[in-house]
Amino acid sequence: EYELSQEEKQVAFSTADGPEGESSIWLAPLDRRSPPRQIARNGDEVSFGANDELIFRSLAENNTIVLIKQDGTGRQQISATPVLDKFGVSPDGQWVIVFSPEAGQGLATLAVPIHGGPPRRIWRQGACLATWSSDGRFLYVHNTASNAPETGTLARDRTVAIPVPSGKSLPDLPADGIDLTASQVAIPGA
Numbered sequence: 001e002y003e004l005s006q007e008e009k010q011v012a013f014s015t016a017d018g019p020e021g022e023s024s025i026w027l028a029p030l031d032r033r034s035p036p037r038q039i040a041r042n043g044d045e046v047s048f049g050a051n052d053e054l055i056f057r058s059l060a061e062n063n064t065i066v067l068i069k070q071d072g073t074g075r076q077q078i079s080a081t082p083v084l085d086k087f088g089v090s091p092d093g094q095w096v097i098v099f100s101p102e103a104g105q106g107l108a109t110l111a112v113p114i115h116g117g118p119p120r121r122i123w124r125q126g127a128c129l130a131t132w133s134s135d136g137r138f139l140y141v142h143n144t145a146s147n148a149p150e151t152g153t154l155a156r157d158r159t160v161a162i163p164v165p166s167g168k169s170l171p172d173l174p175a176d177g178i179d180l181t182a183s184q185v186a187i188p189g190a
Contacts, residue, residue: 091135
């Protein structure tokens, strides 16, 4: 797993190393002028955040989302909720998309604010993939064909591009998330 920085000068990646196959987070310059540096142990699914930060899933801390400075200092847990998968981080470094248990709601795809606040539900049927365009102007939400719990019907495999309003990093979504099983997504411009 790896991600290139927005300016395409660094790569953050995870590797399984050691006798137990422990996953570690590394950072390396793409010009190869210096060797890769290990930033953290017991982590995977790394992304670049804002202000020289990295966001990753900590396997040592019950699969929670963690923020750390690129020099390895300032490690802090973003959310105490265990995460099954971590997806993208918004280009401004303010939100991270996770697939996680939601209090009293079962599993959900959520946008979690990196610097505090309540998470926002992305899709009302559970798991989907979500990520931003590189310029932050769109949030792409993709579901694969699966059973829709409310209807018992098969959801279509589809991707929706949702415009992100200027000055925001997350589109205006319904409180219970979008419905990708509907024939039309009820978000203007999607």
